[in-house]
Amino acid sequence: MKDNLKLENQLCFPLYACSKEIVKKYKSILDKFDLTYTQYIVMMVMWEEKEINVKNLGDRLYLDSGTLTPVLKKLESKNFIKRTRSDLDERNLKLLLTEKGIKLMDKVQNVPNEIGKCINLSKDEALQLYKLLYKILDNKE
Amino acid sequence: MKDNLKLENQLCFPLYACSKEIVKKYKSILDKFDLTYTQYIVMMVMWEEKEINVKNLGDRLYLDSGTLTPVLKKLESKNFIKRTRSDLDERNLKLLLTEKGIKLMDKVQNVPNEIGKCINLSKDEALQLYKLLYKILDNKE
DNA sequence: CAAAATTAAATTGTGTACAATGTAATTATA
């Protein structure tokens, strides 16, 4: 058997496995805030943008409406966001933070720190990794 | 707003996004072999091991029986593997390659190469990334 | 040795992901 099909020689497998393991870690941390990882990254964009439509949100998160629609409905049912159609263009769904959604930001302040503790990389290594990942991502557009 | 909750300052988000984008790329390449990405990495382990049980397969792939059972049934229905209980310990499900499963290895020889072309990293950068990812993974055990 | 504990898979329920398609609103064009 040639080595090129061995799992240990793949670059993509550790990427896939690592992503899953870290999302799993997030789950254990986010549970107490009644958030999933996907809901959490949606909220991160909301805290930055205050107002955004599904299309632009999807562009930021590399997700499409098929994934986002149910997630956004869930976040609305939890009263973290509000969903209303734009007046200017009724195709656009305007996403807005609620009071509860704004308050959530304070509550999760320590999440990035907690996650950081689970990843045993030095500051320099983390930065290296960050740059390599964005180099791949930027190429895919 | 503090910067610690900005999406662009997270290390985990590009990991998550990158993983998804690459799996998507795999999908387009693996389609012609009637394989999904998950089925493909299961087959990679099978080609290496010839025979393995679900538990050990899951340890290799960071997947549990809840995920693997339906994937393995699918691979069996496509005649790539055979599933039989072990004689020595009936709790163990013995996974074996079929003739068709062995032949599949030749057909996908070029997949790693095709994927490589989608990732614009130098050999050195790819190795760096590989090491950083396994450093995180090894810590999670 | 019999009951308890452990182990391996399977099952169930929830939540993504994404391709493909559908629908309604808006924009471009003949």
Add this chain to the structure above:
DNA sequence: TATAATTACATTGTACACAATTTAATTTTG
């Protein structure tokens, strides 16, 4: 300006992914 093309979002169908539970087989222990 009516129709065609495009756009934004929702829906449908398929395939993971994982926590929690169940079931059956094996091992440990009192």
